Amino acid sequence: MTSNSIRQKEIAEKTGYSINTVSLALKGSPRISEETRLKIMECARQLNYIPNVVARSLVQKKTNTIGIILTELMNPILTETAQEIEQLLKQAGYNMMLMITNFSPEQEAEALDVLVSRQVDGIMMYPLVRANFSKIRAMHDQRFPIVLLAGGEYDSPSDAVYMNRQAGAYKAVSHFIQDGHRRIGFIRGAMNDEEKQNGYTSALQDNGIDFDPGLVSIIQGDGYKAGYASVQSLYEKGKATAVLCSKDHIALGAMRWCREQGIRVPEDIAFIGFDDIAASSFADVPLTSVQYDVKSVTKKATELLLKRIEEKEHKVGAPLQKIAIDPKLIIRQS
């Protein structure tokens, strides 16, 4: 695009060879003699030749671009996810087109369309809701490589790699129960926390504890503030002695409130969060947390996606694959 943009044509004219020879020489084809190859390479270097990947993509039907669709970036899990994927893809010779949906089903659908029209070789996405599952299923059925980064509870319409959130919640609640807790609260977001709640309720059930809707609090907005504001009702209303929070931020906010009220953690009330963010280990009372293993998820997901792309190139069929990664409970003092 730069004004001095030079193409293979120019270096062909300059060296006296045909465009074809230039093309072959530049990619080091053995069919070109060492001598002319060097001559051409040297000329290309002097003219500062930069290949036009768009043209190459058109003829090769391959862009070496992967689309990434995330609901947001400010969530530390997704921040790390994006960064890890970028690194892994780069190592494999791919680049990344990033799309943020802001939790909007319309933007999610739009992102899928845009990426397809841009001929990306594959898509990784952190899906929002079921809203676009039919679309995703259709793409998968047409053998478009698409890997979801979540999808435990539901019938994934495509390949998926995910942390088993339900198992994580189950582990956390079981840990509370082992410590003697019977009245266990749960603070969760309005969306996307169904799996965690399933783990919460089934752990209660398996231990013969009745589910009390009054011990579940659904919050909105910033986790820290909402945790700070919502824990009071659980503490007073049901006298919960332990609270599972669907995010560490929520737990940290709640613990802040407790400290200000002179309520001791974990003696008076215990907490477990999700995701094991950095701040959790540094909290006044280091927070026990269900770890989200970003590196494992992104690694598996990238491997799976690249495998799908390769399979497609070789027209190999393969069944839908779902990879669940079991979270660890990082036990600290809360």
Next chain:
Amino acid sequence: MTSNSIRQKEIAEKTGYSINTVSLALKGSPRISEETRLKIMECARQLNYIPNVVARSLVQKKTNTIGIILTELMNPILTETAQEIEQLLKQAGYNMMLMITNFSPEQEAEALDVLVSRQVDGIMMYPLVRANFSKIRAMHDQRFPIVLLAGGEYDSPSDAVYMNRQAGAYKAVSHFIQDGHRRIGFIRGAMNDEEKQNGYTSALQDNGIDFDPGLVSIIQGDGYKAGYASVQSLYEKGKATAVLCSKDHIALGAMRWCREQGIRVPEDIAFIGFDDIAASSFADVPLTSVQYDVKSVTKKATELLLKRIEEKEHKVGAPLQKIAIDPKLIIRQS
């Protein structure tokens, strides 16, 4: 790329019109009759036609893609920067190719090359070091639209939008001095904090305070841990009564150490950080901080970049532009 990938050719055959007519009809050209336009649109919808943007880009010499180069993503400022830019670009009809350099000059240079070869319409970057300035200058001189997101202190080789870090540090130190502090420490990272140090030293100088190298601590690695570990030496060695930290994380870590030691903030030692991250307002002693106004920076930068792209399309010349945004000092209790 999907197996059923259908092109304008198919819908031309299906409807009996020429490829050309199809192309024009699909983009709603007034030169096509309403009737045939509807017929063609309907057919396209039925066949689920999706335009091939790669082919379009090749002929139009425009990809509607912007390259973003960042040193990392885990820094909350950059996380928000990436997210904001994505939103702004999307609104303007562009998509974003994201590259992370991991603070490596080689990766930064590589990223520039890749983006150019991918024919992006422009680049926004958070530059690492001067290592690639000559390359950037060359690109800018060839009228390649490229906007830097930092670049106060040095002679930017290209258009730039940035927070005036030096002014921020100056404000912070002046604030300390107004409060009666004379022994003011500075904890900074090994790289990219020269501007802040310049502001620090010039504020000292302007107030007749001698610069004491012993009061400057250069740290490495995670800010929180490093702040926690490094503040002791400043407190003991020089009995600093106030410390400017080049990041909020550092200040938060340092304040944590103080609390554990029974040192009162701000009575025994005061702190100011940089960037005003969310956690700062929630700290036990809410942290005074030099705010980084991400939204302003990204907005100005995007506007400037898109203007440059337009100018280039219309072959208009324009002088290099540098936009500095003055940071606010968010005064809290620390």
Next chain:
DNA sequence: TTGTACGCGTTATCAG
């Protein structure tokens, strides 16, 4: 070892 001819899917130019 090298050159010719054609195609990738779309838009742009010019006739009709």
Next chain:
DNA sequence: CTGATAACGCGTACAA
């Protein structure tokens, strides 16, 4: 209003 025809820059057969 519509249709040929030629680009865009590169890669791949096939021929020489």
